[in-house]
Amino acid sequence: IWAYFLYRIQRLKLKLIPTHSDSAGGLGYLEVVQEYFAPLAIAFAALLAASAAEEIITGSLPFESLYYLVPLALVLNLAFFVGPLLLFYSMLRISRQKGLKDYMIMATHYATAFDEKWIMNKTATGGSQLGTPDIQSLADLTNSVKIIQEMRTVLVSRRLLIAVTACTVLPFLPFVFLKFN
Numbered sequence: 001i002w003a004y005f006l007y008r009i010q011r012l013k014l015k016l017i018p019t020h021s022d023s024a025g026g027l028g029y030l031e032v033v034q035e036y037f038a039p040l041a042i043a044f045a046a047l048l049a050a051s052a053a054e055e056i057i058t059g060s061l062p063f064e065s066l067y068y069l070v071p072l073a074l075v076l077n078l079a080f081f082v083g084p085l086l087l088f089y090s091m092l093r094i095s096r097q098k099g100l101k102d103y104m105i106m107a108t109h110y111a112t113a114f115d116e117k118w119i120m121n122k123t124a125t126g127g128s129q130l131g132t133p134d135i136q137s138l139a140d141l142t143n144s145v146k147i148i149q150e151m152r153t154v155l156v157s158r159r160l161l162i163a164v165t166a167c168t169v170l171p172f173l174p175f176v177f178l179k180f181n
Contacts, residue, residue, distance in 0.1 A: 003084040018099025041167035049171040085155040099148040
């Protein structure tokens with residue numbers, strides 16, 4: 001249901017803002033919401049771990065099969081609980097590219113005007129430059145361009161990957177006791 005909901009959101013004509021402070025055009029909160037699915041990731045991994053434990057204890061499954069089961073569980077959990085966020089990749093990439101183009105054009109115009117007003121103008125003195133908002137505006141424009149350059153095109157952060165990985169591996173930790181029992 002959640003993946004379908006994200007799919008429907010992705011199909012809307014969203015107006016992403018490349019300079020948004022979440023570095024994701026305003027969609028950064030979707031990643032936060034995705035973290036709330038961690039209990040489901042633990043439950044899925046716990047089901048696989050319990051099933052494998054039962055078969056290992058009865059001898060119908062060798063312990064070494066865990067070397068394949070844990071990565072499989074991790075890939076499935078990542079696909080289920082991180083994969084839906086990849087729906088926004090092209091939208092974010094396009095927003096980043098358009099933002100860079102638009103802001104670079106604006107930056108070129110502003111930098112040219114700034115250069116003509118304050119650098120090429122021989123009558124401009126240090127006193128006339130004091131307190132002018134032009135210098136701060138140039139710095140603000142530079143920061144805006146840097147924000148767009150650092151904009152993420154994938155809504156997946158290290159924090160989300162670690163959370164899903166930990167939720168997947170946690171149910172398999174008791175197998176250490178089976179190995180050394």
